[in-house]
Amino acid sequence: MTRRDSLLFVFVGFLILGTGFAQSWNSALLILNMGLISAIMALGVNLQWGLAGLFNVGVMGFVALGGLATVITSMPANTEEWSVGGVRVIFGLLLGAGTIIAAIMVHQRLPAGRNRVLAMLAVLIGGFFLFRYVFDGGVEAIEAVNPAATGYLGGLGLPILVAWPVGGLLAAGAAWIIGKTALGLRSDYLAIATLGIAEIIIAVMKNEDWLSRGVKNVVGLKRPTGVPYEIDLQNSASFVEKAAGLGFDPATASTIYVKLGYAVLFTIVLLILLWLSQKALNSPWGRMMRAIRDNEVAAEAMGKDVTARHLQVFILGSAICGIAGAMMTTLDGQLTPTSYQPLRYTFLIWVMVIVGGSGNNFGSVLGGFLIWFLWVQVEPMGLALMQLITAGMSDGFWLKQHLIDSAAHMRLLTMGVVLLLVLRFSPRGLIPER
Amino acid sequence: MDFLNAIVAFANFVLVPGTAYGAQLALGALGVTLIYGILRFSNFAHGDTMAFGTMYVILITWGFQSLGIGFGPLPTALLALPFGIVLTGLTLVGTDKLVYQFYRQRKVKPVVLVMVSLGVMFIMNGLTRFIIGPDDQRFSDGERFIISARDFKTMTGLDEGLAIKTTQGITLVTAVIVVAFLFWFLNKTRTGKSMRAYSDNEDLALLSGINPERVVLYTWLIVAALATVAGTLYGLDKSFKPFTYFQLLLPIFAAAIVGGLGNPLGAIAGGFVIAFSEVTVTYAFKKVANYALPEALAPDGLAQLMSTDYKFAVSFSILIIVLLFKPTGLFKGQSV
Numbered sequence: 001m002t003r004r005d006s007l008l009f010v011f012v013g014f015l016i017l018g019t020g021f022a023q024s025w026n027s028a029l030l031i032l033n034m035g036l037i038s039a040i041m042a043l044g045v046n047l048q049w050g051l052a053g054l055f056n057v058g059v060m061g062f063v064a065l066g067g068l069a070t071v072i073t074s075m076p077a078n079t080e081e082w083s084v085g086g087v088r089v090i091f092g093l094l095l096g097a098g099t100i101i102a103a104i105m106v107h108q109r110l111p112a113g114r115n116r117v118l119a120m121l122a123v124l125i126g127g128f129f130l131f132r133y134v135f136d137g138g139v140e141a142i143e144a145v146n147p148a149a150t151g152y153l154g155g156l157g158l159p160i161l162v163a164w165p166v167g168g169l170l171a172a173g174a175a176w177i178i179g180k181t182a183l184g185l186r187s188d189y190l191a192i193a194t195l196g197i198a199e200i201i202i203a204v205m206k207n208e209d210w211l212s213r214g215v216k217n218v219v220g221l222k223r224p225t226g227v228p229y230e231i232d233l234q235n236s237a238s239f240v241e242k243a244a245g246l247g248f249d250p251a252t253a254s255t256i257y258v259k260l261g262y263a264v265l266f267t268i269v270l271l272i273l274l275w276l277s278q279k280a281l282n283s284p285w286g287r288m289m290r291a292i293r294d295n296e297v298a299a300e301a302m303g304k305d306v307t308a309r310h311l312q313v314f315i316l317g318s319a320i321c322g323i324a325g326a327m328m329t330t331l332d333g334q335l336t337p338t339s340y341q342p343l344r345y346t347f348l349i350w351v352m353v354i355v356g357g358s359g360n361n362f363g364s365v366l367g368g369f370l371i372w373f374l375w376v377q378v379e380p381m382g383l384a385l386m387q388l389i390t391a392g393m394s395d396g397f398w399l400k401q402h403l404i405d406s407a408a409h410m411r412l413l414t415m416g417v418v419l420l421l422v423l424r425f426s427p428r429g430l431i432p433e434r
Numbered sequence: 435m436d437f438l439n440a441i442v443a444f445a446n447f448v449l450v451p452g453t454a455y456g457a458q459l460a461l462g463a464l465g466v467t468l469i470y471g472i473l474r475f476s477n478f479a480h481g482d483t484m485a486f487g488t489m490y491v492i493l494i495t496w497g498f499q500s501l502g503i504g505f506g507p508l509p510t511a512l513l514a515l516p517f518g519i520v521l522t523g524l525t526l527v528g529t530d531k532l533v534y535q536f537y538r539q540r541k542v543k544p545v546v547l548v549m550v551s552l553g554v555m556f557i558m559n560g561l562t563r564f565i566i567g568p569d570d571q572r573f574s575d576g577e578r579f580i581i582s583a584r585d586f587k588t589m590t591g592l593d594e595g596l597a598i599k600t601t602q603g604i605t606l607v608t609a610v611i612v613v614a615f616l617f618w619f620l621n622k623t624r625t626g627k628s629m630r631a632y633s634d635n636e637d638l639a640l641l642s643g644i645n646p647e648r649v650v651l652y653t654w655l656i657v658a659a660l661a662t663v664a665g666t667l668y669g670l671d672k673s674f675k676p677f678t679y680f681q682l683l684l685p686i687f688a689a690a691i692v693g694g695l696g697n698p699l700g701a702i703a704g705g706f707v708i709a710f711s712e713v714t715v716t717y718a719f720k721k722v723a724n725y726a727l728p729e730a731l732a733p734d735g736l737a738q739l740m741s742t743d744y745k746f747a748v749s750f751s752i753l754i755i756v757l758l759f760k761p762t763g764l765f766k767g768q769s770v
Binding site for chain 2: 053055057128181182185186187188189191192193195196197199200203206207342343347350351354405406409410411412413414415416417419420423424427
């Protein structure tokens with residue numbers, strides 16, 4: 001890092017501190033926590049784009065898989081649901097996977113020709129109906145159990161910190177499947193494929209109630225060890241006393257304490273991942289990846305397996321996004337599949353990477369903090385701007401009402417303008433690749 | 435008789451909506467494929483361009499309606515459409531001058547242009563929400579049906595009705611006119627030929643004196659017309675919601691790629707392939723099966739292959755299958 005880079009980080013630090021002084025420490029810490037998570041997501045995307053030139057617009061899907069991981073690892077298992085249909089659903093899923101594997105084997109073993117196509121179709125269609133028959137029965141039974149409160153299989157009941165690496169693993173698994181099919185084709189195809197898979201993952205999470213209650217949401221996720229509940233803090237005499245000593249009322253102090261607890265955990269994860277990313281960037285492996293990115297033909301001529309290396313880095317980057325997704329759901333304390341919006345979870349992360357500087361890990365981290373800060377603060381700023389513009393108009397004038405109501409949509413507009421300005425005038429970002 | 439009923443039910447729920455949806459997707463995919471062929475990048479802002487154009491049309495329609503101007507039995511939006519196309523054309527040409535031209539002259543890699551189109555997408559999306567709001571807007575007026583289900587039943591004496599909405603009829607007629615005009619333009623006019631030449635081989639086209647900026651200008655104008663028409667037809671047929679238009683990006687790209695990127699004929703075929711698969715796979719065939727099969731074989735469930743929410747999965751699976759087995763699409767597309 002040069003001095004200029006450090007100054008940029010100090011500047012973002014001041015922005016967050018300024019929020020604390022001007023608005024409230026709770027909102028400042030909220031920006032910090034989500035900034036830390038955004039920085040991790042940006043690191044993942046930067047690994048794929050900055051290091052390898054892979055265009056992944058399915059970040060949302062990997063983040064959502066991380067969120068799913070928190071439910072299936074940390075929630076307690078619902079024994080009744082398991083007993084009525086758990087085995088049947090698992091068996092159905094295995095049948096489905098088996099069908100696809102069988103079709104692939106048919107494709108590989110039989111000689112090309114009409115017979116092979118017919119055999120594959122037979123395997124796929126037969127397998128599909130068998131799968132639906134077994135699977136649907138199980139799902140119906142599970143979803144019928146107490147649908148107002150549970151109606152899903154639940155999880156393994158493990159501590160929620162375990163969910164973070166599990167989220168990474170789930171995302172890595174999905175990335176492996178996409179990478180196997182779409183990498184090695186043209187670059188735009190990977191983009192479309194990832195865009196599609198992200199929508200499908202969200203559709204699955206919204207519709208498969210047996211898995212994570214779908215749009216009924218899973219609430220009341222556990223907290224990580226070291227992060228207490230606000231109410232316990234407020235009931236503890238020693239905490240109230242300490243808070244009073246610092247001049248805070250117990251309610252504010254407890255929320256700040258909890259957010260600080262999350263911030264410490266997130267910072268540890270970010271530092272570990274940043275350290276690993278730096279190591280990877282400056283290793284022979286990292287130099288090879290950049291060489292492949294800059295000239296695939298030459299790298300192939302040197303005997304590098306470009307597709308395999310791309311698959312590797314695609315899986316790693318997606319796993320990082322999955323970890324960040326699990327962390328975010330932990331922070332929210334609930335899984336709400338409807339909240340996953342591509343503009344927010346895919347394209348905003350891209351703005352972070354581009355603005356921060358693609359190819360530079362510190363740049364992505366900076367971009368994560370800076371853009372998240374803007375994303376949060378543009379709304380009140382937009383509202384203030386609109387109030388200033390409309391100050392001269394009379395109350396009840398339709399344009400005034402419309403402008404003030406629409407101020408919330410200033411966010412997308414601002415992000416687009418920021419992205420275009422950076423691409424035009426500083427295409428290498430705030431902290432360029434070195 | 436039962437067999438006829440089965441056919442009518444199938445036509446009512448699969449064939450007619452699928453054809454209309456296919457025509458809308460085909461028009462959208464034509465825009466994507468033209469930009470890919472001539473400007474050589476995947477335009478992620480296309481869904482939002484459609485939303486933007488439709489927004490113009492809706493605003494003008496509202497203006498006409500408040501002035502008391504109607505179009506008889508047809509929706510007023512059709513009257514507003516030409517004005518909407520002109521405004522969208524101006525917007526796109528302006529965007530090109532402000533944004534894309536710079537990168538084109540620098541001859542940047544296509545993926546940078548894709549990135550730039552992301553920025554344009556954000557801005558268009560934001561502006562659309564800013565001006566017209568993120569909510570559903572219905573703007574179709576005039577006659578609702580060409581044939582309503584009840585009329586059809588009394589006419590034929592069948593148990594099943596076949597309803598054809600006016601918007602579905604308009605979609606098909608408009609799409610045929612637009613596509614015919616587009617192909618005439620591309621194949622017969624000088625400008626159209628120069629566009630195809632530029633798409634096939636940029637260097638040769640430049641050598642023979644074709645002005646690239648002129649080609650680009652015409653491309654944006656045609657894309658504006660296609661996007662506005664596609665968006666307006668979709669909005670008339672279903673309803674206008676900015677987020678839905680953004681999500682249309684996936685089936686539209688799937689259609690363009692399945693047909694072969696850069697190939698207009700392929701885009702049309704791709705649009706119908708995607709639309710019919712989506713509608714067929716997510717339709718509950720219980721009714722049709724009840725008529726067509728003997729009673730003993732009639733299904734207990736809905737006989738639906740996949741729930742409607744998985745329609746993205748359908749376009750996606752078709753996309754992947756085509757890419758794996760025929761990487762340049764059904765019709766030969768180009769690759770960069």
